Amino acid sequence: MNTIQPTSDRFDDQVIIPSMKNSILNSQMDLFGGQENLIALEPAMPGVYFDAPEIDLDYDIAIVCMSGGKDSFAALKYLLDRGFPPSKIELWHHLVDGNEGSTLMDWAFIDDYCVKLSKAIGIPLYFSWLKHGFEGEMLKNSSKSHEHIVETPDGLIELPRNGVKVGTRLKFPQQAASLQTRWCSSALKIDVGRRGITSQDRFVGKRVLFITGERREESGNRAKYNQLEPHAGDTLRKSKNPRKPRHIDAWRPVLHLREEEVWQILADWELVPPVPYRLGWNRSSCATCVFNSDRIWATIGEYLPDRLEAISEYERQFGTAISRKGLTVAERAKLVKPIEIDDKEALLQATSKEYTLPIFLPNGEKWKMPAGAFGTESSGAN
Known part of the structure; x- marks a missing residue:
């Protein structure tokens, strides 16, 4: 086993999903000085838990959103380590650039990487995407957003979007927590994943666990996430008599983990660190993510200049920079030295x-x- 020297103790105080007896509850009230000082054990809403690192894995299917980054790998391994049958797991990978030829945002190899991973571990992989991807959505000009494409065990399905309104973007997503301003996450991943659930009758009458790899340590915004809650595609907790009953829980199994714990999981699994981390990136998001720092843009300009130029051209075309400071990615790349890549x-x-x-x-x-x-x-x- 490969061992990483930990910099902190493993997560110690795991929250027990409320089924505690009154005697335990009363003893904790005594310990903390009364009801007003006791962290609520019962969820504020049915099925919602702020902390749920260990749950009852009584599900028919587990869907693991596989970005190809360390946290999605850790989430998959976390599930496997708790004895969930691989035969009940499927990987979903959202194609950020779509499947119609655009190469603007994501890493060139990432889609094939997920295919090779799927074959290596014997767990099926399904692609889904917004037709024409990031670039097509960004170039929306007095038009409607494109269709969703979802791969299923029986083939591809194309989902019309009759309810969307005519609109114009013609600018990059901006650096913000709001998913309306930073529209790439919602339009290219969240909405696509939701429709992947609601469009397939194979999930009707089933208990489904939808897994993503966010971690609280990553940001103040993610620190507020619930670890377990009903997924947007769930119907049983929205209606007393749903036409298509689906029990869908969204679980973030590694939400509570520190980065060193995530790397330890990958080391124990003997998974080769994904390419972006080997190049010096600290995240495996899109290669040309709008959140890239100046130094990352400098590194792209040094080693992948065509990728920088493609983004620069759209900034010139839109007359709007990605950065809220108004500097273009080309200008930002000149401010600092690039990462020296030895790999x-x-x-x-x-x-x-x-x-x-x-x-x-x-x-x-x-x-x-x-x-x-x-x-x-x-x-x-x-």
Whole structure:
């Protein structure tokens, strides 16, 4: 087993999902000085728990949203380590750039990487996307958003969006917590995932666990997330007699973990650190994420100049920079020195659509912490 020296004790105080007897509740009230000082054990809303690192895994299907980053891997391994059958798991990967030819935002290899991962671990993978992806949505001009495409066990389905209104974007998502302002997350991932649930009758009458890999340590905004709650596609807790009864829980199993614990999970699994971390990125979001720091843009300009130029061209076209300070990505790239990338193997992979590197460590090879681990350069939404 590969071991990372921990910098803190493992998460100690796990919240017990409320089924406690009155005697335990009363003893805690005595300990903390009365009801007013006791953290509520019963959820404010049915099925909602702020802390739920351990839950009853009595589900028919578990859907793991697989971005290809360390936290989605940790979420999958966390589920497997608790004995959930791999035969009941499926991976969902949202194609940020769509599947119609755009290469503006995401890493070139990431889609094939998820395919190779799926084959390596024997768990099925399904793609879903907003037709024409990020670029198509960004270029919306007095028009409607495109259709959703969802891959299912029986093939692709195209979902019309009759309810959407005509609108115009013609600018990048802005750096904000609001999903209306930072529309990429909602339009390209959250909405697509929701429709992936509601469009498939195979989830009717089933208990489904929808898993994502957010962590509270990443930002003040994520620190407020509930760890377990009904998913937007759930119907049983919205209606007494739903036409299509679905019990869908959204669980963030690694929400409480620190970064060193996540890397330990990957090391124990002997999973080769994903390419972005090997290049010095501290997150495996889109390569040209709007949250990238100046130094990340400088690094893209140094090693992947075509990617920087593609973003710069749209900033010029829109007359609006991604940064709220008004500086273009090209101007920001000139402010600082780029990261020095020593991992030439990972750098070569970054430019290739086909993923050719190992998924897991070759026999006898020692796991190594990637250059981007514990980094402070912003390279993903917070």
